[in-house]
Amino acid sequence: MAFMQWNESYSVGVKAIDVQHQNLFNMVNDLHAAMMRQEGKTAAGALLAKLAKYTQEHFAAEEKMMEAAKYPKLAQHRALHHELTKQVQEFMARHQRGESGLSIRLLQFLGDWLTKHIQQEDKAYSACLNQSGVH
């Protein structure tokens, strides 16, 4: 069974973003699966790098859409993205230093992020984007 399961409760009402979020879920699941197979140490670095890169692209795409829709809380949302990016980079640096016991904390962080950020902060822009004709 997958670690994180995307369902309609995660939908932000914009297809392109839902697809990107589903890809993020898959990447976190890949990381979880590698850790379950005790391949955490070897696979985690590459998977983390892939996740970090995809996250950047995803945030940029989201911000572009919010900007186009003149989302009033764009600045705050951008700041949240910045914070999440910083945290992912910190995990990468710690992983590179060979810090032990990182896996559980990392998965916890990613799980919390996906559920909380999507269901609260991302969903807050749904109506605004939908009203501007983006679905």
Ligand SMILES: [Fe+2]
């Ligand atoms: Fe977001």
